[in-house]
Amino acid sequence: MQVTLIDSPVANTANIARALRTAGADLHITREAEAIRTAEKLVLPGVGSFAAAMRWLIDMRIDAAIRDAVDAGAALLGICVGHQLLFEASSEMGMTRGLGLVPGEVRIFEGRLPVPQIGWNRVAARGPLFAGVEDAVFYFVNSYAATHALHEIASADYGGAFTAAVQKDRVFGVQFHPEKSSAAGLRVLRNYIQWT
Amino acid sequence: MDVIPSLDLLGGRVVRLTHGDFATVKTYGEPEVVLDSLGVPDGSRLHVVDLEASRSGRPVETGIVEQLAKRDLVVQIGGGIRTVDDARRWFDCGAARVVVGTVAAESPALLEELADTFGAARIVPAVDIRDGVIRVAGWQREAGATLAEVFARFEALQIPEALVTDISHDGVLRGPSFALYRMLAEKTKTRIIASGGVSTVNDTVSLSRHRNISGCVIGKALLERRIDLRDARARVSVPNAIPERVIPCLDVRDGRVVKGVNFTNIRDAGDPVECARRYEEEGADEIVILDISATDANRETALKTVRRVAGSLFIPLTVGGGVRTIEDFRALLRAGADRVAINTAAIRDPELIAACAREFGVQAVVLSCDAKRDGDRWLATVRSGKELTGIDAVEWCRRAEQLGAGEILLTSVDRDGTNSGFEIDLLRAVTSVLRIGVIASGGAGRLEHFLDAIECGGARAVLAASLFHDHVLTVGDVKAFLAGEGIPVR
Incomplete structure (x- = not known):
C-alpha cells in the first residue's frame, strides 16, 4: 500500500519512515506540494514547535496541498505535532493557526505533573485505528494537547484528561509516537496503512 | 484514598511531640490558623488527637x-477514650467519629458496646504495631491479643476502617510501612487508614495504589511543609494509569556489550543490537546505552553502535558516555538517540544542560548523576564514580532540573554492581525535591528491589544491567512482579 510521508524538517522523519516500512508501507517521501496534492494516503509527522512546523507548511505551500488532497478524498495521519497541526489553532506563542481540518484547539498542560509529559501513558481508545491493539499504552513527548476534542477516538490522563487521537472522516491524528511505541504503535500504523 | 491532615492538640494549640515525649513539645499555633495555613478545605476529614486527654x-x-465541627470539618477524634461516656462527650461536641486505641486491642466488650451504641462506622480502632506485634498503653507494652485476633474482632463488629501505625516509621520521615500494609491485605478485609512515616507526595501516591488502604493521615510532613495538601490530593485523585x-x-565498549563489577574484570556480553531487540521483545520500556569507551579517538565506533541499535528498535533510546559538547549531543541525536545523558561535562560546565535544552528540547536532556555517600549526604562523582567532586548530589540534581534537564539518571556508586538493592535514602532525598522523573540505577538484585525503588524511593523508572544480561531475571519478570503489587506497568 502506497503511503506518502511529508518530509518536514521539523520532524523525526527517519524514524517514522522506518516504522511505516516495517508496518508494510510502500513509502514515498517528499517535500513537493504537487506530489502531496495528488497523494491518496498521507502521513504528516512533527516534533518540537507547532509554529515552526506550520510556518514550513505555509512557506512550502504544503498547507494548501494537504487541504486539496483531503478534499479530493485522500486519507491523512498526523503524528505528534503533526496531529496538533490538524486542529484550528495552538496556544503556543500567543495563538498560532493550524490546518483547521478538525475542530478544536491545542493548549499547554495545566495539571500538577511535570511538563513536558515524557513517557508511556495508557489510553482509552476505539475505532479502526486501534483495532487489534492488545494493550493501549503509547509513548508520548508533549507539552501541549487538545482536550475533549469533538472527534476524539482516544483519550488519556496527564493530570487531567487530554485527547490522544482524533478521527474526522478520513483525517486521523495521534498525539503519541507510534514509531516509539513498540508493537502497539506498529499496529496503529499498519491499521492506517491498510484502512480503506 | 483520602489524604487526612492530622493535628495533635495540647493546651489549645497544635503541637508535635517527638516519640510521644511531653518534654519535647513543639508548638505550631491555634488550630484554625494552622488549618488555614495548610489550605484544608471545608468538608475535609480531619484527624485530631487530644494529647492531654490521652494522658489524663x-x-x-x-x-x-x-469549633472545627462548625466549620463543616469531618473530625475523627482520639485521646484516652476509655468509656461510652467519653465517646458520647466527643459526639456531643460534633465529632463524626472517635478513635479508640488501647480499648480496641484490650477491651473487646467495650469495643462492641461502642459499636452498638454509636454505630460501627463511627468507631475507628487505632492499632499500633512494632515488628508485627500490637503495642498498647503509649507503646509501652505488648497487647494481650494477636494481630489476627484483633482484626477478626473488627470484622465481626463490621467496623469498616482501622487506623494502623507502624511505630518504627512514625515521625521519622523515611516513608510508610508498605510491607506492613501489604501483609494486612492478606490477613483482613478491614480497610486501613495508614499512619506514620508519610513524608513525600510520592508516599501518598504509593499508598493509594494499595487497594486495602482507604486513607492516610499526615501530621509532621504537612506542618513542616514537606507535603502540600492540595498537591497530594490532586496526585492521588488522578487515575493510576501512567x-x-x-x-x-x-x-558498551568498542561496539560490544560488556559487563563487570565497577568496571573491572570486564567481560563480553554480546552484540548490542541483539541484546536491545531481545529486551524490546521482553517488554523493555526504553533502552539505555552507556558507552564507556566513548573518547574522541573512538567516537565514530560509538556513533555506529547507536545507529545500529536505534535502527532496530521501536522504543525510546537514551545514550550517554563522553558527551562533552553540544555537537557531541547533536551527533548522538542524529545517530538515532531520543535522549542523551550528560554527566562529567555538565558538572564542569552546568550551562551545557541549559544550552542542550534550548537547542534540542527538555525531553532530550538527561542528567546522569553518579552519587557516592559521604557521611549523611551524597557527593556527585565524575569519571564513572572514580573521582569525587565536592558537589552535593541532591543539590546538583535540583540545579540540573532548573537548568533544563528532563529527567535524572541517578546511580548509587556504592550500590552499583552489589545486587544489594537500590539506595532508597538517596532516591527519597532526590525525588522528594524534584518535579521531573528519576531513573533509579545501581544495586538491583531481586524483584523486591525494583518495587522498593518505585514505591518507597519515588523513582519513575528502574534500571538494571547485569541482572538482565546474566538472565537472572527478565524484563518481563520484573514487570509482572510490579503489576502484581499494584504498580502500573505497560
Whole structure:
C-alpha cells in the first residue's frame, strides 16, 4: 500500500519512515506540494514547535496541498505535532493557526505533573485505528494537547484528561509516537496503512 | 484514598511531640490558623488527637472540636477514650467519629458496646504495631491479643476502617510501612487508614495504589511543609494509569556489550543490537546505552553502535558516555538517540544542560548523576564514580532540573554492581525535591528491589544491567512482579 510521508524538517522523519516500512508501507517521501496534492494516503509527522512546523507548511505551500488532497478524498495521519497541526489553532506563542481540518484547539498542560509529559501513558481508545491493539499504552513527548476534542477516538490522563487521537472522516491524528511505541504503535500504523 | 491532615492538640494549640515525649513539645499555633495555613478545605476529614486527654483519661479540647465541627470539618477524634461516656462527650461536641486505641486491642466488650451504641462506622480502632506485634498503653507494652485476633474482632463488629501505625516509621520521615500494609491485605478485609512515616507526595501516591488502604493521615510532613495538601490530593485523585518504566542498560565498549563489577574484570556480553531487540521483545520500556569507551579517538565506533541499535528498535533510546559538547549531543541525536545523558561535562560546565535544552528540547536532556555517600549526604562523582567532586548530589540534581534537564539518571556508586538493592535514602532525598522523573540505577538484585525503588524511593523508572544480561531475571519478570503489587506497568 502506497503511503506518502511529508518530509518536514521539523520532524523525526527517519524514524517514522522506518516504522511505516516495517508496518508494510510502500513509502514515498517528499517535500513537493504537487506530489502531496495528488497523494491518496498521507502521513504528516512533527516534533518540537507547532509554529515552526506550520510556518514550513505555509512557506512550502504544503498547507494548501494537504487541504486539496483531503478534499479530493485522500486519507491523512498526523503524528505528534503533526496531529496538533490538524486542529484550528495552538496556544503556543500567543495563538498560532493550524490546518483547521478538525475542530478544536491545542493548549499547554495545566495539571500538577511535570511538563513536558515524557513517557508511556495508557489510553482509552476505539475505532479502526486501534483495532487489534492488545494493550493501549503509547509513548508520548508533549507539552501541549487538545482536550475533549469533538472527534476524539482516544483519550488519556496527564493530570487531567487530554485527547490522544482524533478521527474526522478520513483525517486521523495521534498525539503519541507510534514509531516509539513498540508493537502497539506498529499496529496503529499498519491499521492506517491498510484502512480503506 | 483520602489524604487526612492530622493535628495533635495540647493546651489549645497544635503541637508535635517527638516519640510521644511531653518534654519535647513543639508548638505550631491555634488550630484554625494552622488549618488555614495548610489550605484544608471545608468538608475535609480531619484527624485530631487530644494529647492531654490521652494522658489524663478525660476529654479536654472539647471546645476546639466544637469549633472545627462548625466549620463543616469531618473530625475523627482520639485521646484516652476509655468509656461510652467519653465517646458520647466527643459526639456531643460534633465529632463524626472517635478513635479508640488501647480499648480496641484490650477491651473487646467495650469495643462492641461502642459499636452498638454509636454505630460501627463511627468507631475507628487505632492499632499500633512494632515488628508485627500490637503495642498498647503509649507503646509501652505488648497487647494481650494477636494481630489476627484483633482484626477478626473488627470484622465481626463490621467496623469498616482501622487506623494502623507502624511505630518504627512514625515521625521519622523515611516513608510508610508498605510491607506492613501489604501483609494486612492478606490477613483482613478491614480497610486501613495508614499512619506514620508519610513524608513525600510520592508516599501518598504509593499508598493509594494499595487497594486495602482507604486513607492516610499526615501530621509532621504537612506542618513542616514537606507535603502540600492540595498537591497530594490532586496526585492521588488522578487515575493510576501512567506506567512506571523498566529499563535495561547496555554498557558498551568498542561496539560490544560488556559487563563487570565497577568496571573491572570486564567481560563480553554480546552484540548490542541483539541484546536491545531481545529486551524490546521482553517488554523493555526504553533502552539505555552507556558507552564507556566513548573518547574522541573512538567516537565514530560509538556513533555506529547507536545507529545500529536505534535502527532496530521501536522504543525510546537514551545514550550517554563522553558527551562533552553540544555537537557531541547533536551527533548522538542524529545517530538515532531520543535522549542523551550528560554527566562529567555538565558538572564542569552546568550551562551545557541549559544550552542542550534550548537547542534540542527538555525531553532530550538527561542528567546522569553518579552519587557516592559521604557521611549523611551524597557527593556527585565524575569519571564513572572514580573521582569525587565536592558537589552535593541532591543539590546538583535540583540545579540540573532548573537548568533544563528532563529527567535524572541517578546511580548509587556504592550500590552499583552489589545486587544489594537500590539506595532508597538517596532516591527519597532526590525525588522528594524534584518535579521531573528519576531513573533509579545501581544495586538491583531481586524483584523486591525494583518495587522498593518505585514505591518507597519515588523513582519513575528502574534500571538494571547485569541482572538482565546474566538472565537472572527478565524484563518481563520484573514487570509482572510490579503489576502484581499494584504498580502500573505497560
